[in-house]
Amino acid sequence: MALVxxxxxxxxxxLLEKREGTVDNDNELTTWVEYWLQGELVHxxxxxxxxxxxxxxxxxxxx
Amino acid sequence: MANTQxxxxxxxxxxxxxxxxxxxxxxxxxxxxxAPTTDTLKAALYLASATVNAATTVYSATGExxxxxxxxxxxxxxxxxxxTSTNSSATAGVAFFTPSASLIYTTVTLTTAFDCVLIYNSTxxxxxxxxxxxxxxxxxxxTFTLTMPANTTAAALIxxxxx
Numbered sequence: 001m002a003l004v005x006x007x008x009x010x011x012x013x014x015l016l017e018k019r020e021g022t023v024d025n026d027n028e029l030t031t032w033v034e035y036w037l038q039g040e041l042v043h044x045x046x047x048x049x050x051x052x053x054x055x056x057x058x059x060x061x062x063x
Numbered sequence: 064m065a066n067t068q069x070x071x072x073x074x075x076x077x078x079x080x081x082x083x084x085x086x087x088x089x090x091x092x093x094x095x096x097x098a099p100t101t102d103t104l105k106a107a108l109y110l111a112s113a114t115v116n117a118a119t120t121v122y123s124a125t126g127e128x129x130x131x132x133x134x135x136x137x138x139x140x141x142x143x144x145x146x147t148s149t150n151s152s153a154t155a156g157v158a159f160f161t162p163s164a165s166l167i168y169t170t171v172t173l174t175t176a177f178d179c180v181l182i183y184n185s186t187x188x189x190x191x192x193x194x195x196x197x198x199x200x201x202x203x204x205x206t207f208t209l210t211m212p213a214n215t216t217a218a219a220l221i222x223x224x225x226x
Binding site for chain 1: 193194195196203204205206207209220226
């Protein structure tokens with residue numbers, strides 16, 4: 001048993017339906033978890049790991 | 064309207080002007096001849112409907128997420144690692160920087176989809192550094208964590224490369 005922060009206050013996770021998912025592509029690895037109570041979404045968290053960089057490619061002029 | 068991952072163009076010229084000091088301080092401040100300083104970076108989240116891209120010059124609340132537990136302007140970026148540079152050949156090399164900890168937005172409710180984080184320099188008049196996109200998210204009474212890529216020549220969050 002664990003407490004989950006929800007829109008209705010902290011709740012025991014055994015009272016909730018848990019749904020999880022993962023997205024893994026070239027840009028990110030994302031995991032998310034949802035808790036539902038009688039058809040109502042009461043908690044959703046997400047963890048995104050970035051994979052791509054912002055890159056500046058530079059050059060210098062030749063004489 | 065959409066967000067686009069990119070380094071902010073204005074950041075490039077500001078680097079040449081010495082307007083940003085990322086990571087651990089190694090240089091004296093621009094306002095002090097004796098005391099090294101480090102700029103404070105922040106990370107703000109933007110709605111999927113916003114327009115944040117290479118043309119973004121400063122942080123703006125326009126298009127920023129809002130909701131319970133989220134403070135406008137976002138969270139402070141842990142900025143403890145100095146930028147690094149390395150040469151890959153006689154004519155090429157890479158300088159790179161990655162924040163040294165994940166960005167964590169704790170116990171927030173953000174019901175409108177967002178897909179972008181803007182890194183900006185709050186010490187230097189909120190000047191924009193880079194925009195990073197990801198799949199649209201919403202958060203309900205939960206935590207949004209954005210983990211940085213590895214701080215390496217190939218994967219660092221911000222890279223300046225010569226070819």
